[in-house]
Amino acid sequence: MHPALQGLITIVLGVAGCVGYFYFSNQFLDKVLYPARGENAGRNINRANQIRPWLFLFPAIFVLGLYLAYPVVETLRLSLTDRVPGGGYEWVGFQNYAQMASEPKFWEAMRNNMLWLIVVPAFSTAFGLLAAQLTDRIVWGNIAKSLIFMPMAISFVGAAVIWKLVYDVRPIDQDQIGILNAILLGLGREEPVTFLTIPFWNNFFLMIVLIWIQTGFAMVILSAALRGIPEDTIEAALIDGAGPMQIFFKIKVPQIMGTIVVVWTTITIVVLKVFDIVFAMTNGQWETQVLANYMYDKLFRASDWGVGSAAAMIIMLLVTPILVWNVYNARKEMR
Amino acid sequence: MNRHLMAGVAGLALCAGAVQAQDLMVPVGEGGFNWDSYSAFADGHDFAGEQLTIFGPWLGPDAEALENVLAYFREATGADARYTGSDSFEQQIMVDAEAGSAPNIAVFPQPGLAADMASRGFLTPLGAGAADWMSENYAAGPSWVALGTYAGADGSESFYAFPYKADVKSLVWYIPENFEDFDYEVPETMEDFRALMDQIVDDGETPLCVGLGSGGATGWPATDWVEDLMLRIHPPEVYDAWVTNEMPFNDPQVIEVLELYAEFTGNDDYVAGNAADTAAVDFRDSPKGLFDSPAQCMMHRQASFIPAFFPEGTVVGEDVDFFYFPAFEEKDLGSPVLGAGTLFAITNDSSAAHGFIEFLQTPIAHELWMSQEGGGFLTPLTSVNTDVYVSDVRKALGDILLNATTFRFDGSDLMPGGVGAGTFWTGMVDYSSGAKDAATIATEIQSSWDSLK
């Protein structure tokens, strides 16, 4: 069978299966299990409404549980064990965590991750909001959007080449192929700068890459939110004589605050998982280690699954404040 | 009508013939190849209908070359042998083996990873026969056997991985016409080599191009330097003690080597660009300095695969040539050679997989790749006809492998992955940038080794 045809059939089957599940399970609930008629109509409606959320949620919970929660449990278990030479595992308690805490590379990764967590979500969201607002009403806005969005669409290998062509450094008597150094030398600098090897500051040069990529994400989501703002609130503000700045900060931003926070949260989590950029550009050397790359290093280089899993648990722990905040918010909305 | 039909059949036959000729790069029986070993193998093995999957790190021209060799295995045995390559081989083979979907044969670029897999019981021993064959037929055979011998899941040692395809590392690349223009002689001893470096500096030129950058593997070229120098100032026994950590990494003998490395590459006069920035220069870019106009440097120490990164159209042997990275005359340690090899191991047992390992023991399996440009294949097998090497240069490289008085494998490959592909790399990066001194680096690497024990 032609792969395209095969693909088409599976697409139709998969989608029909999903729709079918939701439709028929609801029909079953309303018509067969608890029909909303007869003597128990009122009670039946209530019961059906208690069950319905779980019908809606079941496929999602199933997939999440199997594909994400189960690996988390597995990871937690691995982080408390060590491989015994010759196969099998032994329980070692928190020894892996202790070993990790004794490694300076781990603390370097923690420090850098904190920097990343502050800088990248802030700048990506800010630039994304700016781009979304500015392109909203201009004629060529869609084209501008696609161009800012493009880094998201470029595969990671492509992005690595792009930034090599920006940060690359050559000896002074050779032609530079990195544009930043070419500009700096053109402005009269004596020596080319090795951007990726200057401790501390090189972290920021790596962050720029992620900001460059993630701004497109922030822009698309925020732009959808901006367009969801009811026109009448803006019209009312215009009639009251509000300037464009006031409208933006006092009317628009508060209305999409929820989305801004979601974008911020999502990018924060992307940052926690960021691995490819550091891996490809410095591999954590010159003091640019981050937790995700540290974890990868332990998993696949040192093949030390115990410590690697422990690092993963730390990454997941770091997200706890966001969790607490989300529970708080969800409660507030429910009221 | 009949004639038309006949013509059609003839045409079909012609097509079929053409297809077959395309599959096999040299028809069986032609050229200086050892076809007897091929027919003997073909007569003794039949795996018709069996599938044999091979998974390795080779891509592009390397993969094509292996594919050409596999065509003969398919032809001889009827097995459906397939190769797939991946740039994230190391990660994937681990995932596949753990999850139970491993290929029949895995091609390991580093013994460290293979040893790790063997200790978890993922590899099938190849049997004493293969090991015996290798000690007899490979130059420096016992050391090749040692390269593929690991402790299995039960702790006992067996021969698990078959080295096939080797690299020679102790090479210095230079441009003969540049040497001619400056009246330089190819140095025969390390003393001459160092004198030549000084002479080059006096002439206002730069002796060396050094690049340690390699993305996620940045630092490995420096480990090759250190190993090569180690073999040149200490006897091989010290080298062996070092790679097994019988001698700690921060032993004065190792620190001595690290300091010697800094004498070569830590000096702005000796190195193109800034000596502290060698880690920022990609190893794939650094040989290009030889070919620049004016030349950035006169010499480049790198393994036999590096011509793949020379500018397009460069003819090795004419435009550029190599010499053996010489040994110290005063040390009297012979001519040690540093090398590396890829290892074939059975990750999913089948009769065809064992058959393939036996195929690798035929001279023809080596000669077929020797005759191809792709992959830079060299072999330590003594029974091959070295005339089939694709070029004289390749033959000369192969001869270095066959004639080495002392042959040692890339030490970083022999160390545990966390050191040899981890802290040793990163340590050398810190060291070359001048951030830390040799003793500090050595102590840090040793402590990372301790934590793995």
Added chain:
Amino acid sequence: MDNIAGTKSGLMWTVHISVVVLVALWLFPTLGLLVSSFRTADQIASSGWWASMFPTEQSIQLRTAPPDAQVQEGALWVIEGNVFAVEGAEPTNAGEISAWGVSARDISAYQPGETADMEEDGRLTVEADGAYRLENDVEFEGRRGERVFVTATTPPEFTLDNYRNILGPDNREGMARAFFNTLTVTIPATVIPILIAAFAAYALAWMDFPGRALLIAAVVALLVVPLQLALIPLLKLHNDIGIGKGYLGTWLAHTGFGMPLAIYLLRNYMVGLPRDIIENAKVDGATDFQIFVRIILPLSFPALASFAIFQFLWTWNDLLVALVFLIDATGDTTVMTRQIVELLGTRGGNWEILATAAFVSIAVPLIVFFAMQKYLVRGLLAGSVK
């Protein structure tokens, strides 16, 4: 009135200019990649991409024709030609020579038109356009021509070879198959998670049941699970239940990995929908299923479209999940990202192919982006509220 119009157009100008600046900043790095995709590997490694667009002065090494091209003129042996000529062909990409030399010691020893005396190797004269005359009293020997170092201003030179390499006949068949395979992976892996997530998001946004807040927190927590950790347990699971490596497992994996973000984004959007519409519908006797299909889904189109764009992108550019869950050792089910990686050498560094591949594979995601953009429409919501 004039005043207001004045500030308004002034403001518009500011907006236009800011957007131009922003776009330029974002586009500039990519422009380097685009230009590089039309250059050879040697060009990329030896000069900056910005320099390639203008005639540049470069020092290069060229050769005279080899000794077998010599002719005898009286007592002299002579080789004539053009240093820019490649193997007897007409000189391509000829430059304007400003200085030249014959030894690595001094690569700009001579001006065009001057003659270098190389003693036993003869006498060489090179003109500004590259024409040269090499003469000697004795016959030339050896296989190679004399090296000539020239400092020349050469016009820009671009090549389509990289694109030919990726899309050309040698690779076309594999690429076409990989293209269909990739679509087979991406489309279900985009549509299925959206459907499932939309229902779940609605339940989490508008239905009341115990444990809702905790479930939301769990979804956020699962966003952070590192992919690398999930690979082994999941592949093991797939092997155990008999799916093995294949499309089904890949769709499930992509669905699983994309699900938390989908639910999180969609729930957030749906929570913001006006309460009155939903309550009015309930009063009118609509069931939750009807409300979801008739009201929520159409209203959520912008959010659905934006998530669809991202999920499509990730699955399109994904290599890791495909390698682990799809591509078995037979290599039949290859995808585009893998087909491209195949073209790279074992030791990497083929930046010209990477650059080209990036633009080949970006085409479809950009089309999807444009197609989806019309659903990110303003006023859909505003209209329905009134």
